[in-house]
Amino acid sequence: MTEISDWRYRIERYRLIGVRCRRCGSVYYPKRSKCIKCGSSDLEEVELPKRGRVVEYTIVRLLPDRYNRFHPYAVALIELDDGTRIYGQLTDVDLDKIHEGMEVEATLRKLYEYGESGQIVYGIKFRPVLSR
Amino acid sequence: MEVSLLGIPVIAGYGVIPIREYWDKDVVSLAINAVQNLVKSTGLKDFDAIYVGNMLSKYYEEQASISVHLADELGLEDVYALDVECGDASGAYAVLEAIKDVLSGESKIVLAGGVEKSTDELPHRLYRGISLSEDIFLVDYIGLTNLVNHAIALKMYIRRYNVDKADITYLSVLDHENASKARHAYFRFPIKLDTALNSPPVADPLTLFDISPNIDGAAFLLITTDDIAKEYNLNYVKVLGYGYSVNRTRFYERFDPTTLTAAKRASQQAFKRAGINTSELDFIEIHDSTTIAGVLALESIGVHGSGTAAKYIRSGVHRLDGELPINTFGGLKARGNPLGATGAYAIAEGVMQILGEAGGNQVKDAKIGLIHSMNGFDLSSIVFILGGD
Amino acid sequence: MKPVNGVGIYGYGAYVPRYYIENEAIGSIWGRITYPIKNKSFPSFDEDTITIAYEAARIAIESSNAPKDRIHAVFIGTESKPYAVKPSGTVLVDALGLSNKILSADYEFACKAGTEAMETVFGLVASKMIDMGIAIGADTAQGRPGDELEYTAAAGGAAYIISSVEDGVLAVLEASYSYVSDTPDFWRRSGEKYPRHLYRFTGEPAYFNHIINSVNGLFEEYGYKPSDFKYAVFHQPNAKFPQRVASKLGFTKDQIAPGLLSPVIGNTYSGSSLVGFAATLDVAKPGDKILLASFGSGAGSDAFAFEVTELIEERRAKPPIRDIISRMVPRDYATYVVYRGKIWR
Numbered sequence: 001m002t003e004i005s006d007w008r009y010r011i012e013r014y015r016l017i018g019v020r021c022r023r024c025g026s027v028y029y030p031k032r033s034k035c036i037k038c039g040s041s042d043l044e045e046v047e048l049p050k051r052g053r054v055v056e057y058t059i060v061r062l063l064p065d066r067y068n069r070f071h072p073y074a075v076a077l078i079e080l081d082d083g084t085r086i087y088g089q090l091t092d093v094d095l096d097k098i099h100e101g102m103e104v105e106a107t108l109r110k111l112y113e114y115g116e117s118g119q120i121v122y123g124i125k126f127r128p129v130l131s132r
Numbered sequence: 133m134e135v136s137l138l139g140i141p142v143i144a145g146y147g148v149i150p151i152r153e154y155w156d157k158d159v160v161s162l163a164i165n166a167v168q169n170l171v172k173s174t175g176l177k178d179f180d181a182i183y184v185g186n187m188l189s190k191y192y193e194e195q196a197s198i199s200v201h202l203a204d205e206l207g208l209e210d211v212y213a214l215d216v217e218c219g220d221a222s223g224a225y226a227v228l229e230a231i232k233d234v235l236s237g238e239s240k241i242v243l244a245g246g247v248e249k250s251t252d253e254l255p256h257r258l259y260r261g262i263s264l265s266e267d268i269f270l271v272d273y274i275g276l277t278n279l280v281n282h283a284i285a286l287k288m289y290i291r292r293y294n295v296d297k298a299d300i301t302y303l304s305v306l307d308h309e310n311a312s313k314a315r316h317a318y319f320r321f322p323i324k325l326d327t328a329l330n331s332p333p334v335a336d337p338l339t340l341f342d343i344s345p346n347i348d349g350a351a352f353l354l355i356t357t358d359d360i361a362k363e364y365n366l367n368y369v370k371v372l373g374y375g376y377s378v379n380r381t382r383f384y385e386r387f388d389p390t391t392l393t394a395a396k397r398a399s400q401q402a403f404k405r406a407g408i409n410t411s412e413l414d415f416i417e418i419h420d421s422t423t424i425a426g427v428l429a430l431e432s433i434g435v436h437g438s439g440t441a442a443k444y445i446r447s448g449v450h451r452l453d454g455e456l457p458i459n460t461f462g463g464l465k466a467r468g469n470p471l472g473a474t475g476a477y478a479i480a481e482g483v484m485q486i487l488g489e490a491g492g493n494q495v496k497d498a499k500i501g502l503i504h505s506m507n508g509f510d511l512s513s514i515v516f517i518l519g520g521d
Numbered sequence: 522m523k524p525v526n527g528v529g530i531y532g533y534g535a536y537v538p539r540y541y542i543e544n545e546a547i548g549s550i551w552g553r554i555t556y557p558i559k560n561k562s563f564p565s566f567d568e569d570t571i572t573i574a575y576e577a578a579r580i581a582i583e584s585s586n587a588p589k590d591r592i593h594a595v596f597i598g599t600e601s602k603p604y605a606v607k608p609s610g611t612v613l614v615d616a617l618g619l620s621n622k623i624l625s626a627d628y629e630f631a632c633k634a635g636t637e638a639m640e641t642v643f644g645l646v647a648s649k650m651i652d653m654g655i656a657i658g659a660d661t662a663q664g665r666p667g668d669e670l671e672y673t674a675a676a677g678g679a680a681y682i683i684s685s686v687e688d689g690v691l692a693v694l695e696a697s698y699s700y701v702s703d704t705p706d707f708w709r710r711s712g713e714k715y716p717r718h719l720y721r722f723t724g725e726p727a728y729f730n731h732i733i734n735s736v737n738g739l740f741e742e743y744g745y746k747p748s749d750f751k752y753a754v755f756h757q758p759n760a761k762f763p764q765r766v767a768s769k770l771g772f773t774k775d776q777i778a779p780g781l782l783s784p785v786i787g788n789t790y791s792g793s794s795l796v797g798f799a800a801t802l803d804v805a806k807p808g809d810k811i812l813l814a815s816f817g818s819g820a821g822s823d824a825f826a827f828e829v830t831e832l833i834e835e836r837r838a839k840p841p842i843r844d845i846i847s848r849m850v851p852r853d854y855a856t857y858v859v860y861r862g863k864i865w866r
Contacts, residue, residue, distance in 0.1 A: 001272045013273055014616035028385065030269050036385065047618070058283035059336045060275060064260035067275040069866055070566045070859075075280050077384050085384045089274040091567055092539045094850075108575040108616050109567040111273065120603055122571065122612055123273050127539075130848065131840035 003119045013123035016050065016106060018084070019043040027084040050106035051129065052080035057090070057098050066112040074098055078126060092127035103129045139357030141231045143518065144368035145174035146480040151318040151349040151468035153251045159189045160201045163247040166350035167206060170243070174354055174366055180239035181212035183229045185222030185246030186472035188261045192253035212239065217472070219265035219507030220421060222246050223351065224475025224514045230355035231371055240360055245352030245480075246473035262346060262471065265508040267381055279335035279343065279422065281383040281509035286337060286424040289390045293439030297329075297337060299446045303423040304328045304341045304465045306445060310452055311462025313492035316477075318347055318468030341465075342423040349470030351477040369486040372408070372500070373517040375401025379510045392425075392432035394513035395504060399433035402502070406517040410434050414498045415457045415485055416450075417478040419506040419513075420464050429504055430458070433515065457495045460485055475505030479516060486520045522640075522697045523743070524647035529690030530681050530827070531653060532585020535799035535842040536576035537677035537786050538564045541849045542857045544672050550854050551667045557759035561675040561787025562849065564661045566860045568676070569603045571612050573792075574659040577680035578617055585691075585836040587653065587682045589617070594624040594642055594654030598634025598791040600709070600716075601661045602627055613655075624651070631707060632756055633817025634658060635679070635791040640823060642683040643694055653684045660790035665715035666863060673759055675787025679795035679842075691836045692802065692811070692827040698739035699823045700731055707818035718818075727820045728758065732766050735822035736814050745826060747771040751809035754797040756816035757783035772812075779804045786846060796842060803841040807831040 009030075011017050018029030023040035029048055034041050057076035060067070067073065074090040076098070090098065091109055104126040111121045147170025154162060163184065171177045184199040195201070199213035212233075216226040223246025230244035253261055263277040270276040290297060305325050311317035328341035335343075354366075361368040377397035380386045386393070403409055416435065420426025430441040435456070444450065450458040461467045461481045464474060484490040485498040499520045506513040540563055544556035564573065574597050582589065595610040595617075602609055610625035624645070628634040635658015642654035659678025664670030686693055706727035709716035732755060739745060747753070753772045755763040760783050767777045780797035789796055794815040801811055807829055814824040858864055 001268050005268075006272070009269060009273070010615055012269075014612075015618055030267070036380065056284045056287050058280055058287070058338075059333070060277055060280065061332075061334050061336075062259045062277065062279065063256055064263055064271070064275065064277050065256040066260065066272060068256040068259075073275055075274055075276060077284055087270060087274050087276060087280070087382075087384055092565060108572050108579075108612075109565075110569060110572060111567075120569070120571075121272075122616065125274075125567065131844055 003114060006121045014108060016048040016124055017045055018048050020046040027082065029084060029086045048084055049081040052078045052104060054098065054100055054102040054104060055079050055085065056100065059095055076126065078104060088124070088126040090127065091125040105129045139359040141234050141371045142356060142358050142361050142368035143353050143371065143479065143483050144356050144361035144366040145170050145176065145354035146352065146483050147171070147173065148316050148351040148477060148480050149349060150316045151347055151470055154348045155251065159186065159193055159195055159198060159247055159249040160205055162249060162348060162350040163198065163202050164205055166245065166247065166352045167243065170352050170354060176241060176354060176364060179208060179211060179241050179243040181230065181233055181242045182208070183214050183216050183226035183242065183244040185216045185226035185476060187217060187219055187222050187248060188471060189249060191261050191264065192257065193249060198247065218512060220469065220471045221475050221505040221507040221512060221514055222472035223477070224479060224505035227353055227355065227476060227479055228374055228376065228514060231374065234355055234357055240356060242355040243352055244355055245350065245476035247350035248470040248472040249348050250346040250470060251348050258346060265511055277335070278508055279338060282422040282424055283335040283338045284383065285389055285428065285509065289424060289428070292390060295439060295442050298325060299442035300423050300427050301325065301328045301342055302446045303420060303426045306451060307420065307459050307463040307466035310460055310493060311466030314461040314467060317462045317466055318345055319462065319466040338422060344421050344464035344469035347468050347470055349468060349473040349477065351473050351480045353476060353479055353483070367487050369483050369518045369520055371516060372519040373402040373404070373406030374515065375399060375405065376512065376514040378512045381511055383509065390428060391438070392428050392506070392510035392513060394510045395429050395432040395506060395515065398513045398515040399504070402515040402517045408500065408517065413456060413500055413502050415460055415495045415501045417460065417482055417501065417503045418458055418463065419504050420459065421469055423465070425509065426463065433502065433504060452493065452495065460490065460493050460495055475514070478503045478505055482518045486518055524643060524694065526647045526649060527686035527693060528643050528647045528683060529686055529693040531684040531688060531690055532581045532587050532682040532836050533680065533799050533802055534577045534580025534584055534838045535677070535679035535796045536573055536580060537562045537789065537796070537845055537849070538568055538573070539849055540565060540852045540860070541786070542852055542854065546854050547672055557672050557761070558784050558787055560785050561673055562677055562789070563857055563861060564676040568661065570597070570599045570601050570659045570661055571603055571609045573661065573676060573678040574609065574657045574680065575613055575616055577659060577678045578613055578655055578657060580838050581655070581680040581682050582617065584839045585682060590620050591652040592619050592655055592682065593622060593651035594645055595619065596626055596628055596638035596641060596654070596656050598628040598630070598638040598658045599660050600629060600631055600634060600790055601663065630821065631818035632790045632793055633815040633821055633823055635795045636815035636823040639681055639683070640697060640699070646683050646685055653682060653688070656681050656683060658791035658795040660792050662788065662790040663715055663861065669720065670716065670718065673788040675789050677786055677789035677796050678792035679799045681795070689832055690830060691832040692829045695826040695828055696739060696743040697823060697825045698735050698742060699821060700735040700738055701821035704820040706820055723818065727818060728762055728816050729766055729769065731820050731822040732756070732814050732816050733769060735824040736770055736812065739824040739826060743826065749810055750776060750812045752779060752801045752805065753777050753812040754780035754794055754801050755814050756794045757781065757797060758788045760784045782846070799838060800842045802833065803837060803843065805829045805833055807833060
């Protein structure tokens with residue numbers, strides 16, 4: 001991925017823009033061009049809820065390039081308030097305090113940088129809710 | 133069984149190199165060494181086509197078109213040379229391309245396999261590299277790695293079926309036991325279950341001994357028909373059946389996250405083509421890139437019911453001297469997982485078993501074996517059923 | 522300065538990162554035993570001025586339910602731009618889902634860049650060139666290791682959505698007054714990572730002189746006196762300065778208490794007076810008058826007089842800044858050094 005593909009994906013990554021099937025209502029994130037439940041190609045863009053809860057999670061400890069500057073991080077299977085399930089990276093959380101059912105909300109964070117002189121890429125991560 | 137006018141597709145030779153760290157060799161050299169072993173044992177050195185499975189040389193060594201370079205180094209002319217990439221199932225998919233080629237009648241004698249030079253990459257780049265079969269949008273966006281799906285599936289599986297994680301991790305003990313006798317394996321020593329359970333976490337709850345090592349290797353097979361094999365006086369095993377399928381790439385959109393649906397469909401096709409069922413298998417090579425992947429694969433190909441495979445593995449029925457041996461040379465965990473070459477190793481091992489050339493790892497009376505290989509966490513799966521004459 | 526057409530604050534939000542370091546933890550590294558404040562916030566490794574500005578603006582928009590399509594300016598005042606060249610506000614436009622028909626720029630005037638941005642939006646709205654605009658003060662300030670500023674340079678920010686009074690505001694801008702002179706108390710040259718300063722020179726000739734002149738200017742020009750205001754908020758480079766300037770100007774401890782956050786979050790630079798202002802709005806009642814006075818080194822001060830309306834009750838920031846502060850957790854110096862990029866893996 002380059003700065004250009006990062007640019008192309010920015011809206012999806014900044015605002016959780018997915019698609020909803022106009023026929024059966026299924027929601028997908030990131031976008032799909034065809035509904036895998038009912039086969040319809042009639043999908044509309046939709047902004048997903050910014051809150052949800054952790055269903056399952058793991059802690060990535062073999063850090064891949066682009067995410068290797070800091071300590072391990074958590075990736076969670078999150079069920080958003082509308083029932084859509086997505087993967088999200090958690091932030092502002094103590095790794096030993098994450099639990100299934102933990103309420104989280106979307107926030108914009110730095111994802112990675114193209115080196116010291118390159119671009120900074122931003123996107124949504126999830127953190128424990130500031131308040132209910 | 134697939135039969136064309138030209139005969140039954142067979143594997144009539146193999147060449148592998150020990151899975152090691154090859155600091156002084158590049159990706160093409162590794163492939164050549166494996167092919168040289170094949171040439172030595174078969175006496176054949178001319179091929180109509182070559183299919184080379186590889187996952188990441190474009191990414192780490194930045195070498196593309198390995199098949200063409202291999203053809204050139206082997207002195208082949210007028211050859212159909214094609215690179216095959218399907219993640220860590222690349223080697224197996226390359227072999228299927230060769231089988232289809234032979235079945236179509238286009239080629240008569242085909243070289244197919246895989247090669248991977250994992251040690252040329254530094255750890256962080258490697259961890260990203262082996263995750264590249266996943267949607268790059270997610271890899272970069274949330275730091276998705278190849279192990280995330282395995283880890284989350286493991287937690288769901290334990291929760292859903294109330295399985296003891298130790299029973300799942302025990303697969304690595306079995307793998308090490310088998311690899312300890314295998315010359316081409318990477319980890320040639322047994323381990324204790326406690327060691328595996330207490331190894332450091334890599335993607336909780338997966339620990340180091342739940343995952344397979346990515347190192348260097350190359351394995352190639354000679355694919356032809358039974359008639360031609362006989363003509364050249366070659367021992368061979370028949371390709372009784374094969375199957376392949378894909379799964380939802382996004383784990384969280386899968387209808388059943390603890391079933392490897394692609395593996396399930398692939399095995400069903402393969403059994404149908406071969407006209408046999410699981411009870412007729414003498415051994416199985418499963419793609420245990422992690423212990424949980426191996427457990428789920430055993431269930432998905434229909435050997436055990438959902439939620440039960442780990443207990444059977446722990447009970448000993450799948451040891452080399454058990455009822456239905458699996459991973460007879462150590463599987464991905466202990467033989468090693470050289471990504472694009474892994475599937476080709478598994479097939480070569482199946483051939484060794486059926487030809488009775490498995491040495492200390494020989495399964496008694498091995499006549500029919502199933503080989504499973506998959507890309508990532510069942511992004512795609514491929515299954516072969518091999519049988520002796 | 523007094524707008525011809527009535528303008529005010531439609532919504533607001535403030536944010537500080539989750540992490541703080543105690544002054545004592547910094548002092549123990551350098552052998553210092555007296556501290557300007559208690560704790561200072563610092564950003565996580567994945568935060569910068571843009572993400573903090575986003576948090577504050579998101580809270581402002583959500584809490585006031587502001588019509589995004591009518592927001593036609595987003596200005597960020599900061600001295601810690603993530604890029605030397607590349608606007609910060611553009612990320613916010615797309616991340617917050619604002620209209621792309623919008624003005625956007627980064628403002629710099631040391632610690633008063635935020636109120637500078639605010640004044641600009643007041644002008645654009647009052648002149649009816651735009652319907653609404655967002656002014657943000659946000660920073661992830663850096664102090665050189667061991668320097669005085671390391672004890673106070675903090676991270677945080679606040680966002681203010683500005684509209685005409687006809688659209689309904691939670692606080693009306695009554696008047697403002699700016700005072701600027703060439704007073705080099707603090708600066709950072711291009712390409713330098715850390716600012717430099719002239720120690721005690723930052724006090725009387727800089728901080729006190731400019732704030733006192735702007736506030737007195739406001740008072741003299743528009744006829745205010747300290748007792749007219751229920752609350753006052755001053756720029757907070759440490760705990761002492763805002764308290765002393767308040768007393769010099771004739772304000773009581775009670776008037777500055779709600780907005781005085783520097784002891785527990787540090788100096789959030791362009792965010793400092795604006796985060797304090799948000800904390801004050803969090804407790805203000807309709808009819809309360811609030812004085813806001815920023816200070817920016819180099820140097821200048823913007824003073825504003827606001828009157829809170831009944832809309833405050835329904836548009837208060839959710840969550841209030843003190844709730845956000847109360848979720849903060851301490852970290853040691855080593856973590857602080859790594860998160861701030863002072864050492865690299």
